[in-house]
Amino acid sequence: MTKARIIAAALVPFVACTAVWAQEDGQEKKWSVGALGLVSVSPFAGEDTEILPVPYLAYRxxxxxLEGLEAGYHLVEPMRGPGTQFVADVIASARMTPGTSRDKVTLDAGLRLGxxxxFGSLTATGLHDVTGEHDGMELRADYSYTFMGDDYFITPSVGISWxxxxxANHMWGVTADQHADMIADGDDVVLPVYQLxxxxxNYEAGLTAIYLVNDRVNLIGFSRATYLDKDVRANPAIEKKYDLTIGLGIAYSF
Structure with missing residues (x-):
C-alpha cells in the first residue's frame, strides 16, 4: 500500500519555502532538501489516520x-525584487488517488497562468492526464497572501477546483475491478462500487507558517483541507466531508 498520495498533498506547502531562499546578500539558493512529518486523515470509511515521515527535494x-512532485518551465522569466509578476508556466505533476485503498499514480501536464x-498571488491552472489511465482534466483557481516578519512567513490560501x-471518478469513485481486487487481496477495507x-x-483551504532559523534552515508547519463536492460525498464509501493533511517539516537551502 503506497503513501504517495500523502506525500503529494504535503509537498504543496513547501512551494512557499522558495519565497525565503534568497540570502541576505540577494543571491538566490537553487536547491532545498528537507524532511516532513505528516498526518493524513482520509475521507474514506475504514481507512485509518496515517502518520508518515517523508523526504523533500526542490530545485529552482x-x-x-522542481518542487516536490511538480516540475515546470517558466515561459515568463521570474522577476527579481518587489513589483507585480506575471506567471506563465508549463507544468507536469504527479497525481495520486485519495485514501489508501485504490493506489494509483498518474501524470498530468498543463499550463498555469497568474x-x-x-495583493498576494492569484493563479489559474489547467491540467490533463497524459498517461491514458483516465484521460481526465482539471481546472482550478488559487489565491494566497503572505504575511511577513523579520524571521517568519505566514501564508493562508484558498482554492477551487473543477x-x-x-x-472525478478516478479520484473519488470505485470501479467494479477495484472492488473485486480488494476482495481478492483480502484487504481490511473493501469499498463499494460507486461512479459519479x-x-x-471541490473547495480547498490551507495555512503555511515558516520560521527562519538562519539564512539556510527553515522550519515549517502547514495544514491543507479539501471540502468535497456533494456528489463525491454521496459515495457510500466516503464518511467525511473533507480530505485533510497537516504536518511539520524542516528544509535546508543551498
Whole structure:
C-alpha cells in the first residue's frame, strides 16, 4: 500500500519555502532538501489516520524548477525584487488517488497562468492526464497572501477546483475491478462500487507558517483541507466531508 498520495498533498506547502531562499546578500539558493512529518486523515470509511515521515527535494533555476512532485518551465522569466509578476508556466505533476485503498499514480501536464504582487498571488491552472489511465482534466483557481516578519512567513490560501467526470471518478469513485481486487487481496477495507454521473467541484483551504532559523534552515508547519463536492460525498464509501493533511517539516537551502 503506497503513501504517495500523502506525500503529494504535503509537498504543496513547501512551494512557499522558495519565497525565503534568497540570502541576505540577494543571491538566490537553487536547491532545498528537507524532511516532513505528516498526518493524513482520509475521507474514506475504514481507512485509518496515517502518520508518515517523508523526504523533500526542490530545485529552482532561471527557468526550470522542481518542487516536490511538480516540475515546470517558466515561459515568463521570474522577476527579481518587489513589483507585480506575471506567471506563465508549463507544468507536469504527479497525481495520486485519495485514501489508501485504490493506489494509483498518474501524470498530468498543463499550463498555469497568474499574477503575483503586493495583493498576494492569484493563479489559474489547467491540467490533463497524459498517461491514458483516465484521460481526465482539471481546472482550478488559487489565491494566497503572505504575511511577513523579520524571521517568519505566514501564508493562508484558498482554492477551487473543477474536475470533469473522468477525473472525478478516478479520484473519488470505485470501479467494479477495484472492488473485486480488494476482495481478492483480502484487504481490511473493501469499498463499494460507486461512479459519479458528472463533474465535481471541490473547495480547498490551507495555512503555511515558516520560521527562519538562519539564512539556510527553515522550519515549517502547514495544514491543507479539501471540502468535497456533494456528489463525491454521496459515495457510500466516503464518511467525511473533507480530505485533510497537516504536518511539520524542516528544509535546508543551498
Amino acid at each position: 533555476g532561471e527557468r526550470f524548477y 499574477v503575483r504582487g503586493k 474536475q470533469n467526470r473522468k477525473l 454521473d458528472g463533474s465535481a467541484v
